[in-house]
Amino acid sequence: xxxxxxxxxxxxxxxxxxxxxxxxxxxxxxxxxxxxxxxxxxxxxxxxxxxxxxxxxxxxxxxxxxxxxxxxxxxxxxxxxxxxxxxxxxxxxxxxxxxxxxxxx
Amino acid sequence: xxxxxxxxxxxxxxxxxxxxxxxxxxxxxxxxxxxxxxxxxxxxxxxxxxxxxxxxxxxxxxxxxxxxxxxxxxxxxxxxxxxxxxxxxxxxxxxxxxxxxxxxxxxxxxxxxxxxxxxxxxxxxxxxxxxxxxxxxxxxxxxxxxxxxxxxxxxxxxxxxxxxxxxxxxxxxxxxxxxxxxxxxxxxxxxxxxxxxxxxxxxxxxxxxxxxxxxxxxxxxxxxxxxxxxxxxxxxxxxxxxxxxxxxxx
Numbered sequence: 349x350x351x352x353x354x355x356x357x358x359x360x361x362x363x364x365x366x367x368x369x370x371x372x373x374x375x376x377x378x379x380x381x382x383x384x385x386x387x388x389x390x391x392x393x394x395x396x397x398x399x400x401x402x403x404x405x406x407x408x409x410x411x412x413x414x415x416x417x418x419x420x421x422x423x424x425x426x427x428x429x430x431x432x433x434x435x436x437x438x439x440x441x442x443x444x445x446x447x448x449x450x451x452x453x
Numbered sequence: 454x455x456x457x458x459x460x461x462x463x464x465x466x467x468x469x470x471x472x473x474x475x476x477x478x479x480x481x482x483x484x485x486x487x488x489x490x491x492x493x494x495x496x497x498x499x500x501x502x503x504x505x506x507x508x509x510x511x512x513x514x515x516x517x518x519x520x521x522x523x524x525x526x527x528x529x530x531x532x533x534x535x536x537x538x539x540x541x542x543x544x545x546x547x548x549x550x551x552x553x554x555x556x557x558x559x560x561x562x563x564x565x566x567x568x569x570x571x572x573x574x575x576x577x578x579x580x581x582x583x584x585x586x587x588x589x590x591x592x593x594x595x596x597x598x599x600x601x602x603x604x605x606x607x608x609x610x611x612x613x614x615x616x617x618x619x620x621x622x623x624x625x626x627x628x629x630x631x632x633x634x635x636x637x638x639x640x641x642x643x644x645x646x647x648x649x650x651x652x653x654x655x656x657x658x659x660x661x662x663x664x665x666x667x668x669x670x671x672x673x674x675x676x677x678x679x680x681x682x683x684x685x686x687x688x689x690x691x692x693x694x695x696x697x698x699x700x701x702x703x
Contacts, residue, residue: 373485374489389509389513390512392513397516
């Protein structure tokens with residue numbers, strides 16, 4: 349997939365996963381892995397970007413004698429999902445047109 | 454590779470980042486390894502699953518705006534530091550980083566507050582290298598650009614002087630026409646009694662000269678005005694270009 353498109357989609361995908369509930373790095377990858385291939389080194393910049401954009405907040409909690417960093421979606425993050433949905437409606441219209449034209453149906 | 458080795462290698466590779474950024478990145482990957490181990494992988498497997506340490510570091514650096522051509526130094530940015538006992542940074546990172554930064558345009562736009570990012574020393578290093586290269590090129594190329602520059606200036610100067618001379622010649626022609634009218638008038642008045650016909654003829658010629666002299670004078674005055682306006686506009690434009698560049702540099 350085109351890297352720019354993928355970046356934008358993955359940001360929102362991560363937010364969507366977090367919208368289910370707070371989660372941590374390893375778990376997010378596990379959850380996403382079933383949908384699209386993602387590596388730790390792809391996820392890290394996304395989380396950083398989303399945090400810097402105030403789409404999520406972080407907190408640390410103890411787990412098995414060590415600290416684990418949890419990510420939590422913010423209102424801004426939820427708004428980002430809604431924006432994505434409305435933006436992609438247009439994209440899907442274009443997609444359907446391209447699909448129709450290229451399959452000749 | 455063990456967790457500890459992974460940690461020290463990654464933090465060495467990220468030595469260009471400020472301490473807190475580096476710490477965040479290292480702890481993220483460490484946590485992933487620990488969670489991997491907890492879910493049943495061996496430490497070796499869990500580290501291996503992350504992939505090449507250099508690729509990871511490269512990606513982090515590439516995703517840090519300011520590490521590329523936007524290399525600016527916020528006040529108080531921590532200087533690069535190497536942890537005691539960590540292996541020396543790989544020299545290959547700078548080169549890889551440079552390549553990865555090319556695809557960095559998207560992030561800078563999409564990212565939040567720019568102030569939270571820090572440059573890395575590799576980028577700064579590259580910039581100062583560039584500067585040195587430019588200075589060397591400037592000195593080595595001086596026989597070429599100096600002569601070209603002087604030639605160009607001389608050509609412009611020559612053109613300006615030539616244009617001035619043409620304008621001056623127009624004025625000279627106009628003035629001489631006007632003066633010759635008066636000369637002819639005086640001469641004709643003196644010889645009027647002797648040969649009135651040729652005197653009147655001469656006065657007629659003189660009037661034609663006077664008329665064309667005045668026309669040429671008017672023409673050259675407006676031409677001079679035009680040339681002056683053109684010249685001042687050109688100087689203004691040049692000035693503007695230079696000050697723009699200066700602003701850009703800062």
